[in-house]
Amino acid sequence: EAQVTQNPRYLITVTGKKLTVTCSQNMNHEYMSWYRQDPGLGLRQIYYSMNVEVTDKGDVPEGYKVSRKEKRNFPLILESPSPNQTSLYFCASSLSGGAIIYNEQFFGPGTRLTVL
Amino acid sequence: GESVGLHLPTLSVQEGDNSIINCAYSNSASDYFIWYKQESGKGPQFIIDIRSNMDKRQGQRVTVLLNKTVKHLSLQIAATQPGDSAVYFCAENGNTGKLIFGQGTTLQVKP
Numbered sequence: 001e002a003q004v005t006q007n008p009r010y011l012i013t014v015t016g017k018k019l020t021v022t023c024s025q026n027m028n029h030e031y032m033s034w035y036r037q038d039p040g041l042g043l044r045q046i047y048y049s050m051n052v053e054v055t056d057k058g059d060v061p062e063g064y065k066v067s068r069k070e071k072r073n074f075p076l077i078l079e080s081p082s083p084n085q086t087s088l089y090f091c092a093s094s095l096s097g098g099a100i101i102y103n104e105q106f107f108g109p110g111t112r113l114t115v116l
Numbered sequence: 117g118e119s120v121g122l123h124l125p126t127l128s129v130q131e132g133d134n135s136i137i138n139c140a141y142s143n144s145a146s147d148y149f150i151w152y153k154q155e156s157g158k159g160p161q162f163i164i165d166i167r168s169n170m171d172k173r174q175g176q177r178v179t180v181l182l183n184k185t186v187k188h189l190s191l192q193i194a195a196t197q198p199g200d201s202a203v204y205f206c207a208e209n210g211n212t213g214k215l216i217f218g219q220g221t222t223l224q225v226k227p
Contacts, residue, residue, distance in 0.1 A: 004159075033215070035217075040219065041219065042218060042219040042220050043160070043205065043217040044217070045214055045216070048214065048215075056214075058214055059214070059216070090159050092159075104165060105150075105160075105162070105215065107160045108159055109158065109159055110158070110159050
């Protein structure tokens with residue numbers, strides 16, 4: 001089944017404790033992206049990747065890191081989480097890795113993160 | 117700056133009626149627009165898209181209209197069903213790889 005998977009689905013952690021949220025897609029998509037969703041603010045892009053070893057900042061990259069060492073995986077790293085990073089996180093992928101994206105993005109099921 | 121917004125946070129319609137969800141965007145350079153549906157507890161799901169060289173596109177029970185003159189996008193759902201109840205997001209891509217979402221409209225379908 002073609003899908004985007006994220007792990008963990010739920011995580012409660014404490015301030016400053018490094019964490020990684022994994023994202024994997026099995027559709028051979030070039031483009032992958034991370035979003036956070038907060039009430040009243042909608043979905044905001046954190047980072048995106050056009051292809052392997054190519055990553056770019058979205059609208060809210062502060063406090064996050066990503067890597068794209070292989071096509072299928074795009075982990076989101078929080079080196080020192082803070083309470084304002086409590087949010088619902090979505091990973092997404094799409095086929096196109098070109099400058100113009102005319103392909104739908106497939107979203108994962110979400111990861112609900114709470115930072116105490 | 118770039119922004120994508122929806123006119124109404126909540127829309128309530130009677131089952132069987134048509135629904136129209138609106139979206140305004142500010143970046144005149146955006147060339148690709150998408151509507152997503154998000155059900156409770158799930159990730160956004162693609163509904164329909166439209167490129168800037170079109171003004172209308174139809175899918176199954178859904179139609180997207182694009183008015184570039186006033187930078188307005190709308191999603192029309194025909195014969196709205198209870199299963200259509202969800203949050204609907206419009207999104208724009210300005211040829212940069214960045215996808216910008218609106219804040220969402222909650223569609224409530226009354227039986």
